[in-house]
Amino acid sequence: MPVQSPERSPIIILFTLALVLTVALLELGLIAYAYERVGIDSRYLISLLALSLMGSGLNLPVARFGDERDPGRAANILAVNVGGAVIPSGLSAYLLLRGAAPLTALLGVGVVAAVVHRIARPLPGIGIAVPVIVPPLIAAGSGLLLAPAAAPAFAYVAGSLGTLIGADLTNLGTLRRLGGPVASIGGAGTFDGIFVTGILAVLLA
Numbered sequence: 001m002p003v004q005s006p007e008r009s010p011i012i013i014l015f016t017l018a019l020v021l022t023v024a025l026l027e028l029g030l031i032a033y034a035y036e037r038v039g040i041d042s043r044y045l046i047s048l049l050a051l052s053l054m055g056s057g058l059n060l061p062v063a064r065f066g067d068e069r070d071p072g073r074a075a076n077i078l079a080v081n082v083g084g085a086v087i088p089s090g091l092s093a094y095l096l097l098r099g100a101a102p103l104t105a106l107l108g109v110g111v112v113a114a115v116v117h118r119i120a121r122p123l124p125g126i127g128i129a130v131p132v133i134v135p136p137l138i139a140a141g142s143g144l145l146l147a148p149a150a151a152p153a154f155a156y157v158a159g160s161l162g163t164l165i166g167a168d169l170t171n172l173g174t175l176r177r178l179g180g181p182v183a184s185i186g187g188a189g190t191f192d193g194i195f196v197t198g199i200l201a202v203l204l205a
Helices: 008-028 030-037 042-055 082-097 102-119 134-146 148-167 169-176 191-204
Strands: 058-064 077-081 121-123 127-129 182-185
Touching (some): 030 148, 030 191, 042 082, 058 082, 077 082, 082 182, 102 134, 102 148, 102 169, 121 169, 134 148, 134 191, 148 169, 169 182
Antiparallel strands (some): 121 127
16 A cells, blocks of 8 residues: 655655756756657656656555564665656666667666765655766766767666665665655655656756
């Protein structure tokens, strides 16, 4: 059963910021351009954006730890965020299957993940925070160097998956100790980083 994210106030703030940024990018036509560059039909653009933003507050439980009646200081439910993990991972898999230089893209994912792991910072009650501009710069640069013919799709995959892996998956222990009953992979703190990284990486590439 899906669960809502804990600590609603920080999440509402992050959601609002992501929404404002999305509206601004839409007005400038940059999101449509970015998705077109990776081969996503503009007919699906609004649906993808809406699902990503609405899914940012929806977590799907995948594992439970310890006694739910006595959670202590660590989260006792591990969940995957729909907007920050499920949708970006699904879109990345689609792009890889369509031939986004899959082998070199995975190398790019590793590079971005390593850097993000170094710069990610835990925020109690929220999650793992990532500076927004660094992952897309690395993803775009890697794409232009390793796969110039498929740089936009490469950058999206490397930026999105690299941020997800480097911020949350390699910090699961820390994520569980940040407070609240749910440790969300791709949740608050990481969602905005992944969402914006994917778009900026494509634009930069």
